[in-house]
Amino acid sequence: MNGLSFDIAHLLAGGLVLVSFMLLYQARMYALLNLFALHAVVLSLSVAWQALIQGAPHLYVTAAIALGFKGLVIPLALHRIVQRLHIHRAIEPVVGIGLTMLAGMGLVALSIGVVLPVTAEAGSLAREDLAFSMAVILLGMLMMVSRHNAVSQVVGFMSLENGLILAATGANGMPLVVEISVAFSILIAFIVIGIFLFRIRERFDTVDLHALDTFRGERR
Amino acid sequence: MSLAGLLWLVAAFLALGALALPVLRLAAGSRLVYAGSLAVSLAALGVAAHHLLFPPGAPETLALPLGIPWLGAHFRLDVLSAFFLVVVNFGAAVTSLYSLGYGQHEPSPRRVLPFLPAFLGGMNLVLLADDAYTFLLAWEFMSVTSWALVMAHHREEGNARAGFVYLTMAAFGTLCLLLAFGLLAGAEGAYAFEQMRARQPGPGLASLVLLLAILGTGSKAGAVPLHAWLPLAHPAAPSQVSALMSGIMTKVALYGLVRIAFDLLDEPQWWWSVAVLVVGGVTSVLGVLYALMQHDLKRLLAYHTVENIGIILIGLGLALAFRAEGAGAAAALALTAALFHVLNHSLFKSLLFFGAGAVLTATGERDMERLGGLIHRMPLTALAFLVGSAAIAALPPLNGFASEWLTFQAILVSPQLTSWSLRFLVPAVGALLALSAALAAACFVKAFGITFLGRPRTAAAAGAHEVDRFSLAAMLGLGALCLLVGLFPAVVIDALAPVTQALVGASLPAQLGRPWLTVVPIAEGRSSYNALLLFLFIAFSTLVTVYAIHRWASHAVRRAAPWDCGWPDPDPATQYTAGSFAQPIRRVFGTVVFAAQERIAMPLPGDPEPARLHVSLRDFIWEGLYEGVARVVGIVADVLNRTQFLTIRRYLSLVFAVLILLLLVLVAWH
């Protein structure tokens, strides 16, 4: 694999991490959704690049899914939810943004530290990709646990899943990648639908998980 | 051969339990089942007795393709298990006989009959097991079936709690034994007792094993402070079951201790005996003190079981000490005393529980404060109960005294011991033993006197009637046996010789050959006891007295109201009650042991209220140990229970935290 293609792949993966950070940083709902669209686009670019350099045409499908489904459909759907459910614009984080960013830094460091001992023969690109995708995943989870608001939690989950796709495509010749990406798209669809017109709205007038959690398992 | 036969009999017990429900549809169903268990236990008794009296050279062994797959179920019949089999199956037989009559009064036979034979089978199986899995399986099976029997009258107040405490303690004991066996078996899992005998753990581990064994078997036998379940569970069960649990099952538990401490463990440490002796002494005295404070007849008897377990433990502890110091003969003496007492206690404790059951059926009362004067209405029951009381109070020439005398002899040879702490400990234990014996006498004066003597305190007591002939046969038979065993202890001692030979490599000199069947444990000049001669002597002098009196003294008898220092009061409430009888002892010992307090609520002058005496006793073991543990568990449960009520986000944070933690571990590991 020549240097240039490696650098580009590296660049794209790094870009994904960067966007994840921006997601973490973002405090306004609509901007968050737009950023997520950007996240998806960057992912699809990186996947497409992988398809190119690996010469694995089926990955283009994954790229297309990422672009179309997560770059367009989902953000739009979420836009409508936000409008429909009159979610107030600001997103209240659990801890301060700054602290969250700091934690994010720590997570990136952790993911690199974990991957470092992996011997190079696993393929340096794979190794870097692993580090980046793990960073994206951890950041996604961080977002899920550091936001009170259901929509932003969903966004967090989706960015997490983008990290998965990144890792999967980064692994040369991994079978079932397309199937997996499809399966995940379905999963996300379920979640979004669940939030949107399925039970949630029908029963609670807000998707803030506080309402969803009024029932905390067993009644005392 | 006889081993296979015994296993078949165990199978017969289990089958009997399984068939009980359909059989109960018949009119005489319960009689049939009890008759069946009587027959089976008699057969087992015969086989075991034959093996004990005419021991073959080597113990019989047998392996079945059951249990742990790569190990199989091992069974073994040696003299030790044979002796305990005799005890168990004799008790089973007598209980079945008693139940032929008593069982007719059972309100819910469907909750008793399926489990009783299974219980008996389980106890037999424990004694035959020769690998850890089979042993514990049978052990716990015994616990479960007896728990079911305790729960037979589940709608009565407090029985569910009794069952809960009982089975929890049983599980605790089983886990302790499980750990002990785990140590004995080692990592590669040599669970067969044969392998355990071969591979001995180091001294440190062996001591751990012994402590665990004491905990495990002690919790089943009712050694203080693990006794708390016993006075709850034994009274809760139907009386014939109480007799089995108190008289028999506790002995099976002690069998476990003997098996581990004398058979599986090879090199005993001298301080093991210290542990056993201390436990035994404390158990015996505390048990009888608790018993003295009771006024529920069956609970009193249950606490006396605790006391007798203590006495047996003292014997076992002495045997351990002598064995550790290589004094074979003395060890044999102590072990003989302990095992002899095992037999005796099974006899008179069954008898006493039968008596309590008879009283219960005749009056519907277990509370001594509401009984009295039963000797007039139930003379035979009273006679049997009197014999049992005299036996358990260790009065010569009955059997209880014979074994306690042997125990005292074992204590008196303790100067042979070289370890100083033991030399100082053993006399103290002896004093405790004497104390508990004397207190037992006091306690049974109370038990018999308040229940059977005096004037009836309630209409129920006044209207009592003698019980059926099966029950009487069982009780009187046991009473006769108490006397016979007391008169001819030499027979039992000689029967125990092979057992001690097998366990401590020595045995008492043969007794049967001596003139007048005198018992001479060590040497003529040292000590000897001849119950038969003593009995004849007393009988002779009594006859002489009676003759003389009736020859020369006046025969005039006048029946009159009691004298009572001139103020006879017809109200039976003026009699001494169980509580007032125990008052002096309560004052002497109770103030320390139970923080006993008496408060008199004296009404104001002119107030027609009667004055009231309030007595408060505290059970420090229960409050400290059991309630303490319960409190801790409750607190932890409350704290953890909060996790049931978190939000999804918090749950996710938990997952996230664990993930980060593991990744950090990974980084740290590199």
Place this chain on the structure above:
Amino acid sequence: MNDPGTLLVWSVLLIPTGAAVLLALIPAYTVTARLNMLASLLTLAAAVGLLWARPPTSPYLIVDDVNVVFIVLNTLVAFTTSVFSASYIAHELETGRLTPVSLRFYHAMYQGLMGAMNLALVANNVGLMWVAVEIATLTTVVMVGIYRTHEALEAAWKYFILGSVGIALALFGTIIVYLGARGVVGEGLNAMAWSELVRHAAAFDPALLNLAFVFLLLGYGTKVGLAPLHAWLPDAHAEGPTPISAVLSGLLLNVALFALLRFRMIMAGNPGTLAPGPLMVTMGLSSLLFAAFMLYRRHDIKRLFAYSSIEHMGIITFAFGMGGPVANFAGLLHMTMHSLTKSAIFFAVGHVAQAKGTQRLADIRGLTHTHPLLGWGLVVGVFAIAGMPPLGVFMSEFLVVSSTFARQPLIAIPLVVGLLVAFAALLLQVSRVAFGEPQGSSEPVHASYGPMVLHLGLVLVAGVYVPAPIVSWFQHVARLLG
């Protein structure tokens, strides 16, 4: 398709799938209930056939000593549960908690779930296994919510969110495993075929394997319900229909744990890896102790036994974490015994809840008096699950505790404490429920006792005698687990 093994394995997969489609189409619920039973029976027959005729290993499917017992177990419990479910839903329809429409859905989902679980068991490709587990999760999510009550939907939602995260983590672990294997086995299918992975495990990059195992442990551990990843489990059990609770506890947890075991074997094959033992032991102990104490404050009978499932998953994980022939054997035995016993308990509980019209423990008293068979069945089941002899769990707990104490006395202490605490809690609850002055209605409930009796009978037999072939398979697997 020419050899019988392949035929059988495909039928194990296709019968449920076909049945699912069929059941979705047929409206009449009596018919569908019977059809459900029939399909499950056929699947069971096919699975039993696999005991004798195994298919050749393909990159996608495999039947070996590891999974053959669990396939049979899975289909067996599936069948008995379908029998139980038939009588259960009849009552539910009477009370109107379920509508015929939702019932169609229910049966279809039931078969779909079974198909997915069988696929997860026979999958040789770890990716395929992952997909199967995901499908199984999604189907159960839907079924947990089927009552459409407030609580049910919330339980389903909780399950769904936590499950999805678990799925994601598991997938990441799988990908890493592939990354590790790719260099050795070569790119493509083989690099995800478990049989290949195990063969070449020694050559993998240990660092990657460690990383993978961390994610897999969390991902599948969430499905297994190890504390503190367990949060979804009690509510999902309590709010869904009881047959689903039985299947969840009896099968799905096992399947997830089974997936974890597959990777455990790969780890065991590689000397350089960080021993997964300590991780699993810690997780196991935490689950055991946590669940043991949680048992005390329960008010809902189904949630009670859900927590006991967590406890037992903890014990099993602990056993595999300890490793060694004895402990591993015990773990496998415990998996089998637990799924049989726990499903039997849920059968009993389902009928009890219907008979008494409530799931509140406080409102159920004196069961052995009002409903003797149900009551005693429940008692026996609880004793079985609490490790009382002569029932099967006793043997596995005996082996685990004794072997652990001989090797690591200090680790055995918390184990024993947990067991004792859990035992006391279960005994306390069951002796309140089954004994004492009866409460609640006492009119007989038309129940199908067959499944419960069958399961408990099997457990009873296993406590005394385990068939030789099962023993040899388990011992082989125990060796593979290292």
Place this chain on the structure above:
Amino acid sequence: MALITDLIVQGAQMLLVLLLAPLLTGFVRKVKARLLRHQGAPLLQPYRDLLRLSRKEIVVADTASWLFRVAPYLMFSAIWVAAALVPTFALNLVFSWSADLIVIVALLGAARFFLALAGLDVGTSFGGIGASREMMIAPLAEPAMLMIVFTLSLLAGSTQLSSIAAYMSGPDVGIRISVGLSLAGLVIVAIAENARIPVDNPATHLELTMVHEAMVLEYSGRHLAMIEAAASLKLLLYVSLIGAIFVPWGMATADQGIAAYLVGVAVYLGKLAVGGFVLAVFETSVAKMRVFRVPQFLGAALMLGLLGTLLLFVSRNL
């Protein structure tokens, strides 16, 4: 032939103790009376009492059971046998090896057991108070007694009274502190067991101070006679026990001739006289203590016994 003589000697001892017991009681009373400057009843008064009682008709409470009427015979014969087993004027009596010191203590315990039951039988409060207090004193006395037995058996290597006596009269005993301690303990136990001042007052009929007397309050006529006789037998027993153990000289052995026996009897009478005198003096010089002071009194005996044992260990190993 030897057996015949042995039996004769044994029988002689039985008769002897039976005949001497009331005399000892009478002697003690006489001495006490004299110490109090009274004239006092004649020495033979106890015999007269017994005869008079046995001639009277007996009044049995209508609530009494058969136990009430059997108990006196049982306790009397038990105590009589016990007394006959203690060496008085001769050692190695034919029946002495059928029971050692522990058995003798147990026999007395048996007698007490039945008497206490009889006290409860009629169902009056006085019987109850007596029985319960008697049963409080016994548990305190018996451990002390056992400790003493322990010390002696450590010394003599036997619990057989004959052997102990032989050892104590032998050369190798010497002066030991333990012996003194156990003597003191035994005396305390004897006082308690015989219901003497300061533990109990045999002469009183003030209900709250009495233990033994309250227990037998319902008895009359020949039953009472037997109980009285048994009481004096018990006193005799303890005195001769102390004599046999701590002043073991002058006792005949089987092989010696009739003369030795006569000497033995004479010496024995002397011992009894001394014992009775000491007891009388002691009783007149102390006051009766409250019932709940008795535990401390007997606890002292227990302590003495334990101390004797431990000191014995030490002195042996020095």
